[in-house]
Amino acid sequence: MLPLIPLLASIAPVAATAAGPAACAKITTQLGSSKVVSSELSLSYIESIEYWSTLQDAYKPSCVVYPKSAQDVSIVLQAVRAADSRFAIKAGGHNPNTFYSSVDKGVLLDMSSMTEKSYDPDTTLATYGPGGVFGDIYEYFADYNRTVVGARLAGVGTGLALGGGMSYLSPQYGLACDSFRELEIVLPSGEIVIASNKSNPDLYFASRGGGGNAYGVVTKYTVQSRPSGEFWAGNLIYTFPQKDNVIEAIGNFIQYNTDPKAAIIGTYEKLGTPDLNLNLDEAIIMFLVYDGPDPGDAFSNFTSITPLLDTTGIKTYLEVVNMPIPMSTEISRGANIFRVGVHRPGDGSYENALDIWRDWAETNKGRYTLLSLDFQPVPKSLTDASNAQGGNAMQMPDGPWFWLNYLITTPPGMSEADFNAVQASYRDMVKSSGNAEGLPLFINDANYDQNPLQTFSAFAKLQEIKKRYDPDNFFADKTGGWSFE
Template sequence: MSQRALVNVLGEKVHYQEIPSSLFDAYFSTQQQEVVPACVVLPGSAQDVSQAIKVITQHECIFAVKSGGHAMFTGASNAPEGITIDLRNLNSLQISDDRKITAIGSGNRWLNVYDYLDPFNVTVVGGRDVDVGVGGFLLGGGISFISRRHGWGLDNVYNYELVLANGSISIIHRASNPDLYWALRGGGKNFGIVTRFDMFTHVDTEMWGGVNILLLDDMHDRLAILGIPRKFEWTTTALIGKTAEYINKLICKVGYCISVDDVASMLGEIALEAENDIFAHAWAVPIFFSSSQTYLISAEMNHGKGVEGAPGFGALHRAKKVYKTNRVARTADFAREITTLNTGGRCSYETATFKLDADLQKDIMHIYIEETEKIRHLKHLLSSIPMQIITKAEIAHFLKNGSNCLGLDPGDGPLLLLETAMLWTDPKDDATVLQTSKNILDRSIALAKERGLHHPFLYQNYAGKRQDVFGSYGEKNLARLRKIRDEYDPDHVFTRLSPGYFNV
């Protein structure tokens, strides 16, 4: 019934019955690719989106909206048995004559945006992976290579073109709609469908940096200290583990390794320096691969003035790497490189935030190792905990243009933004892997609470389905978000009928 109504107004832009499988390839996770919607709508304009929303509202249909499809859990941007509005054809790009603002259609991925802006020598606060979509990134937050200098993506939007629940199309600007403008800066999909983001541009500078891979030299001892030494048995897993341990030892002997403690203090050094040097950006990711039974550290260092090895990169810069791609290049080049390292599959992100503290980081590493060891036999498992820093200077940008709704104050920083990022292949392992992710976070949070080092903030773009993102913004902000939602979407179309992602 609703499909016929959609076809009546949007014709061939509606796909149902035989939906081309290529429409699902763009989802990053297998969980989202597996979803079977009743139909997929490919609007070509804000007017098309408006028509679709009117039909959805009239027929009370369940729906989801997709920009780049990088949200991971089932239904986040693909509606099981519902209507999926895929914005891929809203891909216009237009820089203003004075080159200060770029109008970006919300179906773009960052690759298109960076390629378009390159000849103008400007950039925007966009994704560090060029395949990520503009829509989810900007509505949830948006941490970029240049966020220390310019804030997160959501603090760099001048106007939003927004389709509201009643189908009206509005330009949301700070001066004309301060409430809605505030809510869209972190409030996700709860207020309407954004069809265009007008973003501030910034001069693009050459950066120094790249991907750095280091091995850990004290894993054997750590496991013994933690009371979980790997006992040798004649199993394939144990044989692979033993061989990998031997090779690891050889590489460490010639100085290509760091210790777990080095990783923890390295983040502290980076954080201290980053407060003074807004051009320095770095993060570290401890990763375990079950196929080789090894742990390693993948770290990214970038300096926005093209300076090799800023002082704050400390131990990370000094250590010998088994692999590194450090060079001077344009911002987009680094995002392209990261895309080649991020492979989809069955995957999940979850998150927690802490006050930055070297001892806590060490203990979180131990918790991560203990929990990962319990599932190290799983086939093609990648268990990792990306660790990033949110500096005071970075949070200070949140106050721009009337502030955003995330509920962070510069005085809260520097913060450790922790993520569990898991990748696996067998659907039978879904529950086990998600439980491991939960254990890592629950135990880390409990420890941090004991030490007064927990921060409630949950970053929407890294959060798992079970996490209360908007509750983490604080009672006052959540109440204000709900009041704004009630004013602009009194029937709660974007929460009630679009249940797949985080609701206010």
């Protein structure tokens, strides 16, 4: 059995044993048995409790509900409240934090049936539901030669946008949440409202990167779509001899690139197997994406370094988000945990964080199967685009700066004591790298104990909005999510 996280698992009270089934019975009466599944042997139930981080697979809801409308969600929330049950909201299930999209002995709202999409050619606005994954959304809008700002991997769900959402298009258009124009939200009370610049503008502000479904359940997104044509894109894979040159090239790109059509992710991968002094346990995989058929010299710092493998060429956006191979999200399922750091280029923290991570990787062989350190630039063009659309809940300071995403995948069958020990050590390693003052941590990549909302300059405002829309702490007490304390 996969190890659990005792501190978080203890959140589920004994009373939930009765409260969950009571809520499920009420929901079944109101919505009908076709939308509610309680049997753990049901194929749909089994599929609903599969997560990208397999640590979450261990939790068993009293029932899974498949709402098809905002009205269905309203009925579910009111039944959950009446029964005093715990609950969770699952879109793609990519968040690895315990109880953020999983629940034990409570009600799981699986949004996978809410996948309606539309496009208005007169306004170029697009709508999509909270169900499904971004790959399906991109495929739909490709028929109109349009796309939306969303995940960089096709298999990631729509909840990513509520946490900010970094895209290959972000240097041009801001984060995914910056493209929001209107949100349909079911409040903790069950009331269905519209959040926009004109209607509930405080809720609209908070929902753009300020804590996900912390204020209500988003049941429909209306966003500004973007043109989608040919992309020059692909992966360059480098091994040991080139790694220091590639790391230097990443730093230079973060600090000096000014072309908003050029986007990268730099991923430094370490395997948990011994390197045998041959450095066969590590590689750097560059994701290079240019919005257009000719990147010019935007990526010359990378292309001038001879890679082991080069897959660059002309691609559609659907091909771009399936790099390096299709089904990347599904294939990478495992005992995955995220952490995040934030740094400014040129201040030495870049090199310091990398050295600390490398040292930890070498001294902890056998305690992980994979480590990944991902460099995610936040250029000034991105922060300018965000501010031009009203800004988001992060109130992003001017770029350039960058987020570091730390991924650790631990071996299956690890004892609870060993799992907790390696996670504590990894946490301390990330913390020792420090963070730049005045910059926000990225919710999409944060661990629950990093309290990312507290790094936002608008944190006090978000606390007030949370109290306004969840006055009796229903969501705060009955489902997982970021701390507003």
